Amino acid sequence: MIKSKSTRFGDIVIALVSFIVMFICLVPLLNVLARSLSSAEYLIRNEVVLWPKGWNVDAYTTVLKDPKYVHSLWYTGLLTVGCTLLSLAMTIMCAYPLTYKELKGGKVINVVILFTMYFSAGMIPHYLWLRNLGMLDTLWVLVIPSCLSVYNMIIMRSFFFGVPESLREAAEIDGAGPIRTLIMIYLPLSKAVLATLALFYAVGRWNGFSDALLYLKKREDLYPIQLLLYNILQNTTNVEVATQEGFSTPGLGETLKMATVMFATVPILLIYPWLQRYFVTGVTLGAVKG
Amino acid sequence: MSKNTIVSQGRVGTQSANFKSYMRRYGTLYLLLILPVIFFLVFRYIPMAWILGAFKENNIFKAPWELAWAKNNGFEWFVKAFNDRTFINALRNTITLNLLDLVCGFPAPILLALMLNELTFKRFKKITQTVLYMPHFLSWIIISGLALRLLASNDGLINILYKRIVGNADASIPFMSNNNWWVGTYVVLGIWKEAGWGTIIYLAALTSISPELYEAAAVDGAGRFKRIWHVTLPGLRPTIITLLIMNLGRILGSEFDRPLALSNKLVTDVSQVISIYVYQNGLKANKFALTTAVGLFQSVVGVLFLIAANQLAKRFGERGIM
Numbered sequence: 001m002i003k004s005k006s007t008r009f010g011d012i013v014i015a016l017v018s019f020i021v022m023f024i025c026l027v028p029l030l031n032v033l034a035r036s037l038s039s040a041e042y043l044i045r046n047e048v049v050l051w052p053k054g055w056n057v058d059a060y061t062t063v064l065k066d067p068k069y070v071h072s073l074w075y076t077g078l079l080t081v082g083c084t085l086l087s088l089a090m091t092i093m094c095a096y097p098l099t100y101k102e103l104k105g106g107k108v109i110n111v112v113i114l115f116t117m118y119f120s121a122g123m124i125p126h127y128l129w130l131r132n133l134g135m136l137d138t139l140w141v142l143v144i145p146s147c148l149s150v151y152n153m154i155i156m157r158s159f160f161f162g163v164p165e166s167l168r169e170a171a172e173i174d175g176a177g178p179i180r181t182l183i184m185i186y187l188p189l190s191k192a193v194l195a196t197l198a199l200f201y202a203v204g205r206w207n208g209f210s211d212a213l214l215y216l217k218k219r220e221d222l223y224p225i226q227l228l229l230y231n232i233l234q235n236t237t238n239v240e241v242a243t244q245e246g247f248s249t250p251g252l253g254e255t256l257k258m259a260t261v262m263f264a265t266v267p268i269l270l271i272y273p274w275l276q277r278y279f280v281t282g283v284t285l286g287a288v289k290g
Numbered sequence: 291m292s293k294n295t296i297v298s299q300g301r302v303g304t305q306s307a308n309f310k311s312y313m314r315r316y317g318t319l320y321l322l323l324i325l326p327v328i329f330f331l332v333f334r335y336i337p338m339a340w341i342l343g344a345f346k347e348n349n350i351f352k353a354p355w356e357l358a359w360a361k362n363n364g365f366e367w368f369v370k371a372f373n374d375r376t377f378i379n380a381l382r383n384t385i386t387l388n389l390l391d392l393v394c395g396f397p398a399p400i401l402l403a404l405m406l407n408e409l410t411f412k413r414f415k416k417i418t419q420t421v422l423y424m425p426h427f428l429s430w431i432i433i434s435g436l437a438l439r440l441l442a443s444n445d446g447l448i449n450i451l452y453k454r455i456v457g458n459a460d461a462s463i464p465f466m467s468n469n470n471w472w473v474g475t476y477v478v479l480g481i482w483k484e485a486g487w488g489t490i491i492y493l494a495a496l497t498s499i500s501p502e503l504y505e506a507a508a509v510d511g512a513g514r515f516k517r518i519w520h521v522t523l524p525g526l527r528p529t530i531i532t533l534l535i536m537n538l539g540r541i542l543g544s545e546f547d548r549p550l551a552l553s554n555k556l557v558t559d560v561s562q563v564i565s566i567y568v569y570q571n572g573l574k575a576n577k578f579a580l581t582t583a584v585g586l587f588q589s590v591v592g593v594l595f596l597i598a599a600n601q602l603a604k605r606f607g608e609r610g611i612m
Contacts, residue, residue, distance in 0.1 A: 006513070007513075007514065010408075010514050011408075011410060014405060014408045014409060015409070015411075015414070017405060018405060018406075018409060018414070018418045021402065021405070021418070021422065022417075022418055022421040022422070024482070025421050025422060025424055025425055025482070025486065026421060026424075027440075027447070028433075028436040028437070028439075028440050028482075029424075029436065031439065031440055031447050032435070032436055032439050032440070035439065043445075046445050046450050049447065090325060090326055090329065093322040093323065093325055093326050094322075094323065094326035096319075096322060097319035097320070097322050097323045098323075100316065100319055102315075102316055103316060103319055104312070104316075109323065109327060112327075112330060112335075113326075113330055116330060116334040116335075118592075118593050118596055119589055119590075119592075119593050120334070120589055121334075121337035121338040121340065121341055121585075121589075122341070122568070122582060122585025122586060122588070122589055123565070123568050123569065123572065123573070123581070123585055124340070124343070124568065124572045124573070124578050124581050124582045124585055125337040125338065125339075125340030125341055125343070125582060125585070126333075126337045126340075127572075127573060128337075128340045128343070128353075128578065129336055129337040129339075129340055132353070144329075144333070145333045147329065148326060148329050148330075153326075177315075177318055178316065178318050178319050178322075179318050179322070203427055206429075207427075207428070207429030207430075207431075207432075208429075209429070209431060209547070210546050210547055210550070213550075214569070214573060226429050226431045226432075229431050229432070229435065230431045230551065233431065233434060233435050233438065254439075257435065257439075258435070258439060261432055261435040261436065264429075264431075264432060265428060265432050268427045268428075269424065269427065272423065272424070272427050273420050276416075276419070276420055276423065279490075280490050280493075280494070283487075283490045283491060283494075284490065284491065284494040287491050287494070
């Protein structure tokens, strides 16, 4: 198709606007990255914008030498992997049976589950119940209360609904029970949505800190990276961190904060672009509620 | 033939035989459901018992059913909350911030989706999308870290530019420390984080618009804006209305991470929302009964709003969410 001059002009304008929007998305990260890699003299003169000046990785090496921070990174990484696997298993166990029309009581269970999306007991009742269970200040409080998300379950279920019924019937004629059908037919077809949900759960756990803030008071060793970061940014870090060399050096303080921010950001930024194709489908499935 | 007889035998068989064959076939499904159902009962429903505490005396050690009823026929804490200026303030802040989010933030993903839809070069479009989705994956803690740096009053990038533009080294915009500027920052950061992500649902809706409509519009000599106005936007209408109404239904909901991460001591007058009020008065100051009452108020009104929004969506002929 031959394009008119005005259309081509329009294309150029839209491409330009896209560049500006992308720039706005990236500027905060690039600026912080550049500053965290620059030496103090250039920072003081406000000469660092998007490109580091006076290459300097002291902040990063200092962070990597801080055992507390390294521990938190490892620990949050392992926690994230563990929680993601558990959550995926729970989501499949919840979503799969609900796709069976033959399941008696399925509708009731469905309502019971969906209700929790709209009405929640609230912060204090949850806190008091977890206190009663003795789960406060344990690792489990970061794992179990958040191990199943109704929204993600709906995405999984919508996807399962899309699997042709004929496949299931064929498996049943071959004598496969529901679990065998799940493992042989449904799961192999669901790699895309499983990847999406793994991403959603993993991002949720890696980025989450409110449960740790509410439920972990005495156990700083269980703080996930985001809560540690929150404390660093709020300048309420405990004495150990503050007296750690580097953290107490005033000039380095700012770049150190930025280096810690980068460490907590990079893992996710490395992963999500590879799953883009999948999570787009996932979000669309999630919009088909009920 | 033989299959038929088995089925008819099952039908005439006793109920227990029916039950047995049903369980033999589908029993494992219930096994799968055990853990999820226990999860919802234990971690979503049992805590609701503690809601009773909203109507009982405040006691940080005893369970609500062991306590005497609160004054005012049990409504003491609700009355107290509505006579508490900080709570009224938190309620007002919640509604203000949510409304501003809605008014300023709602059109953003629509505009971005229209922009992405007009990008003809596939690869470029995909890269743009990847970049636009990025902020969604950052936590509010990270974003507050980025914002504090970028908006710092003496050496943040934005204020450095501002100083150069106005030619005054002492001039600066108090993004995080002035009440009004803070509200603006809060809203803009919300748009920055979620506008790109919000395009996904609109782009999905766009794929269902028939290409023939665009061809017909082109034949009729419609330019780009006419095409957007007469084909693309009408195609997005159902999604826009549903999302708009549902967002209205969430007007009393309050996020926790976002206000907590972005707030600071200087702006609590405008930054304290209900969730933060509950956290500070409940968990930090042990006013469990009062804050349980506040939480209950928020949950109940939230559900009522959502039901109303859902009805409204259906009246507009759109699918609701319930």
